Structures are given as C-alpha cells and as structure tokens.
Amino acid sequence: RKEVEQDPGPFNVPEGATVAFNCTYSNSASQSFFWYRQDCRKEPKLLMSVYSSGNEDGRFTAQLNRASQYISLLIRDSKLSDSATYLCVVTGGYNKLIFGAGTRLAVHP
C-alpha cells in the first residue's frame, strides 16, 4: 500500500465549478499535512498547510480527518489558472515529507 494515495484524475471541470480532491495516508503518526501545486514541467509549490480544524484560503478549503486518515481539498469557482497537478503531502517521521503522486485538474472555458 502506498503511503499517500490520490486519485490521479484528470478531473475535467468547467470554469466556475466546485471540485474536491481526497487523499488518504497510511501513517497514523503523521503530524503535518500540506497541499502542493505543480504546474506542467514546473516545480512543486506550497498551496496551503492543512490544520486539524480545517482552514480556508480564498477559494481553497482544506480539511483533515485524522480518524479516517484522509485529507481533502475543495476548490470553489474554478479558474482556468487552477489547471495543475495537486500533490497531497504528509510527514513520514521526523525528517521526511511524503508526496502523493498527484491529482490532475483541467479547468476548461
């Protein structure tokens, strides 16, 4: 079983749509959680951290469910510029971030 699992997609949605991604992780001891965004042929960039109480940053909302070991990302009012791969990231021990393989989002006009 992979340490971090994501639906690879692609999710094809029209502009203005709401889209949600889920991610599951296997290490119950993981303490920190993140969503990174990676554009085609570019480097990953931090989108947002994920806090236990859930957090929102503009059109983006992240939720954490420790009991079920999953993390979600909700994007409201999708823009063309949101098209990218979204990487779910969890901590694996003291020294490591473990990256999921990513979920591809394509927003079309």
Add this chain to the structure above:
Amino acid sequence: DAGVIQSPRHEVTEMGQEVTLRCKPISGHNSLFWYRQTMMRGLELLIYFNNNVPIDDSGMPEDRFSAKMPNASFSTLKIQPSEPRDSAVYFCASSPSDRGTDTQYFGPGTRLTVL
C-alpha cells in the same frame, strides 16, 4: 528575492558518463533536500542536509549516487556512472526550518536524460 537555483536546467548524457547537478539554496535556509521525480515513482526524497550535514540519505538509490554540501550556499548531487534508468527530473529544495517536515521551497529542477 532569489529562489532556489539549480544548474544545469537540462542535461543529456550517455550511459556511463558522470553527471553533476548543482544547487544553491535560499540564503538563510538551514535545510536542503534533493528529490527525484519520475512518472512511475512520483517525487522521492533522495537526501536531506541540515546545517550542511547529511541527516537522512536512506533514499539514495545506490552507490552510484553521492551528494555533498561543502557550505551553506552550495550542494551537488553526483551520479557516476549514469544509467538510462536515472533519467528523471531532479529537484533541490530548501527550508528555513531545521526539521525536514516543514514547508520546503523547490528549485526549477534539472531534467536529466541518460541515453
């Protein structure tokens, strides 16, 4: 502010040749990471330095791979001899934290092709 700088951006070499990838972390950052990304395996941590000292190299695939950080502003990842299966994008990342589990800032990557 300059981000993480990597060179070269692209490298094409033949099997058996030595390859050296270079990284300059963000000034003031204490931790530096080397990752490899492939379609099959995703993004994998190869090695992590904190204050120029290697902390975790468990991800280094084999003896053909070596990494150094001689000072706070420079690191190299060397592959010798290179093999076609080493073809990947190699990212360097740095973090202001001493922990390997806080926010990391990635460089643009080096796209390596081994023929």
